[in-house]
Amino acid sequence: MDNLPTYTKQQLALRNGQDKPQIWVAYKGIIYDVTESRLWRNGKHYEHWAGQDLTAELPDAPHTETVFEKFKVVGLIK
Numbered sequence: 001m002d003n004l005p006t007y008t009k010q011q012l013a014l015r016n017g018q019d020k021p022q023i024w025v026a027y028k029g030i031i032y033d034v035t036e037s038r039l040w041r042n043g044k045h046y047e048h049w050a051g052q053d054l055t056a057e058l059p060d061a062p063h064t065e066t067v068f069e070k071f072k073v074v075g076l077i078k
Contacts, residue, residue: 005075016051017043026053032071
């Protein structure tokens with residue numbers, strides 16, 4: 001993972017499915033591309049919005065962090 005590009009939180013925020021077509025979320029400093037997930041259509045997943053770090057929100061989710069294993073890693077947060 002050392003050779004992945006790094007992005008600022010502001011750059012991540014643009015990948016919200018509205019400002020840019022990509023839909024990305026971060027978890028524990030890693031950015032995942034959830035664009036193809038039907039659960040993230042239009043950049044929204046239940047009460048969560050794409051383009052942000054979801055680390056603090058995961059404890060309230062009905063799933064574990066293993067959910068991120070199905071998504072492509074695209075970068076790291078600076």
